[in-house]
Amino acid sequence: MTDVLDLEVSTPSDCEIRIARTFDAPRELRFDAFTRPEFLSRWMWGPDDWPIVVCEIDVRVGGALRYVWRHADKGDMAMSGAFRVVERPARLVHSELFDDDWTGGETVVTTTFAERGAGAEVVMTLRYASKQARDAVLASGMTDGLSQCYARLDGLLAAQGRDLRLTREFDAPRELVWEAWSKPEHIRRWFCPDAFTIPECRIDFRPGGVSEVCMRAPDGSDHWSKGRYLEIDPPRRIVTVGAVAGADGLAMFEARTTVTFEALGAKTVVEVHQAYALFDLRAAAALGGAPIGWGQTLDKLEALLPELEAGR
Numbered sequence: 001m002t003d004v005l006d007l008e009v010s011t012p013s014d015c016e017i018r019i020a021r022t023f024d025a026p027r028e029l030r031f032d033a034f035t036r037p038e039f040l041s042r043w044m045w046g047p048d049d050w051p052i053v054v055c056e057i058d059v060r061v062g063g064a065l066r067y068v069w070r071h072a073d074k075g076d077m078a079m080s081g082a083f084r085v086v087e088r089p090a091r092l093v094h095s096e097l098f099d100d101d102w103t104g105g106e107t108v109v110t111t112t113f114a115e116r117g118a119g120a121e122v123v124m125t126l127r128y129a130s131k132q133a134r135d136a137v138l139a140s141g142m143t144d145g146l147s148q149c150y151a152r153l154d155g156l157l158a159a160q161g162r163d164l165r166l167t168r169e170f171d172a173p174r175e176l177v178w179e180a181w182s183k184p185e186h187i188r189r190w191f192c193p194d195a196f197t198i199p200e201c202r203i204d205f206r207p208g209g210v211s212e213v214c215m216r217a218p219d220g221s222d223h224w225s226k227g228r229y230l231e232i233d234p235p236r237r238i239v240t241v242g243a244v245a246g247a248d249g250l251a252m253f254e255a256r257t258t259v260t261f262e263a264l265g266a267k268t269v270v271e272v273h274q275a276y277a278l279f280d281l282r283a284a285a286a287l288g289g290a291p292i293g294w295g296q297t298l299d300k301l302e303a304l305l306p307e308l309e310a311g312r
């Protein structure tokens with residue numbers, strides 16, 4: 001066994017490479033990082049000049065995967081495969097075959113996720129078609145590239161575990177606040193921070209329904225919040241899950257949002273809880289301003305409620 005930077009690399013048989021790495025993250029999160037395209041597209045490439053440009057993955061038995069990496073001068077390197085075993089959150093088995101098949105046939109990859117507290121090993125065992133293919137892979141610098149991938153993944157995992165809780169009391173009855181939170185014609189008037197506008201707002205307000213809100217920044221860039229409703233309990237509770245994209249259209253983070261509405265006489269106490277999954281480290285800075293952004297957003301709602309009350 002040898003150490004390649006932070007990897008433990010061994011060759012358990014003539015056709016296999018075993019690569020182990022410890023991550024300081026819970027098992028479920030490690031599994032997500034290897035199976036969700038929002039995560040994979042943020043860490044799964046080696047040198048900086050070989051970014052991943054296609055990341056398609058259908059994590060179920062028989063589901064397909066497709067990855068394409070692109071170099072400005074050397075062109076594309078692509079592989080396809082399919083999942084053979086999916087045991088969340090413990091084990092994955094999938095096949096891989098490069099388009100130019102430089103490894104001389106299909107590779108079978110088994111990835112296991114150990115359960116030992118918050119941090120534990122991820123072990124990847126790659127079985128090649130021949131010893132010659134395995135040796136060619138070892139000589140290619142693949143383990144150096146994987147070490148760079150895992151360094152990115154380390155940073156991404158370390159940024160997880162953020163959440164936000166805030167409470168606001170509104171001088172309006174619960175039914176009115178609920179209405180403002182559930183009708184698109186009202187949502188587009190308040191559901192964004194100061195200086196932002198909402199040019200498009202599509203809401204299908206039912207369990208399983210989709211929400212799509214476009215928030216336009218002062219510089220003209222659009223930031224889409226797209227999600228779906230998980231729970232709706234009128235007029236007490238709304239639970240949604242959705243992703244917020246950057247100006248490039250890629251998801252920066254996902255938020256599971258729980259909003260509760262408590263009647264306090266003629267007033268309403270609203271509590272917002274958001275739990276985040278970060279797909280882009282730049283989102284960490286953006287989420288640092290989430291309390292301010294939410295404060296400005298709820299200020300807009302507070303200013304709108306008297307107008308809605310007068311129009312009832």
